[in-house]
Amino acid sequence: MEIALLGNPNTGKTSMFNNLTGSYDYVGNWSGVTVEKKVGVFKSNESKLIDLPGIYSLSPLSEDEGVVTKFLLHDPFDRILNIVDASQLERNLQLTIQLLEFGKPIVIGLNMMDVAKNRGILVNVEKLGEMLGVPVTPVVARSGKGCRELEEQVTTHFDGSFSSNLVDYGKEIDEAILALEALLQNHSAHSTRWLTIQLLEGNEYVKDYLTTFIAESNLDSLIQQTTEKALANSNAKTIAQFIYKQRQAAIAAILKESTKRDENKGIPLTEKIDAIVTNRWLGIPIFLLLMYFMFMLTFDWLGTPLSDALDGLITGPVTDGLTNLLNAAGASEFIHSLVIDGIVAGVGGVLVFVPQIFILFLFISILEDSGYMARVAFVMDRLMEKVGLNGKAFIPMIIGFGCNVPGVMAARTIETPRERLLTILLTPLMSCSARLPVYALFVGAFFTINKAFIVLSLYVLGIVVALILASVFSKTILKGETSMFVIELPPYRVPQVKALWRSTWDKSKGFVRKAGTIIFAGSVMIWILSYAGPNGMNVAMDDSFLAMIGGIFAPLLAPIGFGNWQAGAALLTGFLAKEAIISTMNIIYFAPTEAGLQELLSQYFTPLAAYSFMVFILLYIPCLATVATIYKETRSKKWTAISIVYALALAYVLSLIIYQGGKLLGLM
Secondary structure, eight states: OEEEEEEOTTSSHHHHHHHHHSOOOOOOSSSOOOOSOEEEEOSSSSOEEEEOOOOSOSSOOSHHHHHHHHHHHHSOOSEEEEEEEGGGHHHHHHHHHHHHHHTSOEEEEEEOHHHHHHTTEEEOHHHHHHHHTSOEEEOBTTTTBTHHHHHHHHHSOOOOOOOSOOSOOOHHHHHHHHHHHHHHTTOOOSOHHHHHHHHHHTOHHHHHHHTTTSOHHHHHHHHHHHHHHHHHTOSOSSHHHHHHHHHHHHHHHHHHHHEEEOTTOOOOHHHHHHHHHTOTTTHHHHHHHHHHHHHHIIIIISHHHHHHHHHHHIIIIIHHHHHHHHHHTTOOHHHHHIIIIIIIHHHHHHHTTHHHHHHHHHHHHHHHHHTHHHHHHHHHHHHHHHTTOOGGGHHHHHHHTTOHHHHHHGGGGOSSHHHHHHHHHHGGGSOOGGGHHHHHHHHHHHOSSSHHHHHHHHHHHHHHHHHHHHHHHHHTTTOOOOOOOOOOOOOOOOOOHHHHHHHHHHHHHHHHHHHHTHHHHHHHHHHHHHHEETTEESOOGGGSHHHHHHHHHHHHHGGGTOOSHHHHHHHHHTTTOTTHHHHHHHHHTTOOSHHHHHHHHTTTOOHHHHHHHHHHHHHSOOOHHHHHHHHHHHOOHHHHHHHHHHHHHHHHHHHHHHHHHHHHTTOO
């Protein structure tokens, strides 16, 4: 049996998927978490659960919403599990009614009953189920309460018969349903009522589907005639608005019978907090203070001591143990150098930053799960609108702080193609976790007193540059109107320890996995290039192939402060993965220990050049995985090439301004 999991954004749908299947998918207390369908298997039986993107309506505006309509039209499944937010029933039931009209057996999981109660909303579950004509089970998706009962309800046999005619749309639409049924001549197994209403609402996917059976001119004629008749005696301006109002009237009648409001409830705590954190003057400063606190944790209070301890383990017992093992095995000088100077120096040099990465992801997970990140998007909307975007575009950018790849993919949630493309182009400017080891290395070497402030300045710089470019692109190569931004602000929640651990580990293990694959392979390749040269093997580093390759770029990098072949070689490997810059430097400078490398860096960089280098790392070409994702999402070689070229040019120009301007001001 295959069951489709559907619901509005931020109703706890993905949490429910995790509870029912025992798997783990990314969960955030904000909309846009699921951008494509995921499939899991129920823990107690072999039934499959298909998690689809959260949507407000089946009439798609964004690309991820189109995934749902295409699934309903073309993919086989048996039942629907609709997750509904008990505190937002009026809005949620808009989608529920459309799903009922689709005609498949449906079970409703009524989530967030606790939130509804805190808001003074009392839901009579039995009455709601009676009014809708389908089973309704109260659940708490975050804790798993009621999930077993819901699983039994949706996977076992139940009477799937129900009325899909909860809404009286009027005789004009009833006539249109009969007319479409005659035109279809039984060519489609889908509910004619659902197809007709979706067609009239402007669902392009449904229209494309119907044109395989019916001439488009006939469909257009049906839409026009029905619209004229339905709007003749209505104050609605469009047929979609007319249908929406009819649904709202039916929903109001259902809620009148099944819900009550406790008038004694005061202002919810969520609204009191929002009065401060979403304030037009305080919102952005509060966000920056939280970011600064995060970097203090990462680089000063917790992260650096833990990284130093791990570094001591790798450079001490691990390196000594491997050395003894290689000596006992009679390994050649080549193998010994490859393992110790190549693999341990390269991979180990990256792994020492795992504690700092873990702390960063833990803090971000807390902000997401608490519901604060949705407020950040809301606060940024005022600023984003001025540069040709809206607050929804800031959500992929925030995701990009973890990794640019899912950030670029999250742009699917944006409605208009222009804003979606603009977001894809700008998201790689966000400072991802892969850049963090580079920052940690350089701030530890040159900015020991102001580590958190320096790193915060880089994150803010990425955001500011993205906003400026959004304004420039919106007025030049990507002109168009800005869409309206509508976001639901979820209630604040205390993050659950288990959910935080799974979320943090899921993000962090990608960093560790990359160290064991891409960084491992890259370290071997870099070491071989540093070990060999035109004159043979085991040559001096300055006479190696790596020095020759890095030397090509050195003259170009001199004006921005780091005109040496070592920097050129490190930047080149950074295209594969930004963490590879650290492994390359460890191999080049023969310094497996972080402290040793930081001491050596002062011979090649000044503090001003170090900051210029970090800015260049922040902005220059996205990593290979991000470039591949940009191409996948845009389906355009032109825009993929533009994303590479403009980022490289931007990084060079900004680093040039910082370095040369700093020299003029007497900074070094």
